[in-house]
Amino acid sequence: ELKLAEILEPIGFRYTGDGRFWIGPCQSGKRRNPDFIWQSGKNKIALLYHSTYWHGRPDNDDQEEETDYAMAGWRVFTVWEMMLQNLTELQPVIAGWLAGLTSSQ
Secondary structure, rough: HHHHHHHHHHHOEEEOOOOOOEEEOOOOOOOOOOOEEEEOOEEEEEEEEEEEEHHHHOOOOOHHHHHHHHHHHEEEEEEEHHHHHHHHHHHHHHHHHHHHHOOOO
């Protein structure tokens, strides 16, 4: 998450994975703590960092989690740990996705 913070903070994301920010209770009844958020006006964007250790198990709830965010009005971008191998390519991908969301509203 620290490596990811280095490329996300300059484009406006704020780290919240330490439990300071919660969404919910959501449709599933759970509360959600995104790793990073970006908010501006009506735009509510959560960026989730998924490692294969936690999210590669059969009992994970990734789809339920994404549904919870969507039902609460949040857009989600998920970064998998293998995507961190090339941070210089990842930042423009995230920035482009973000720009596409904000320009369409």
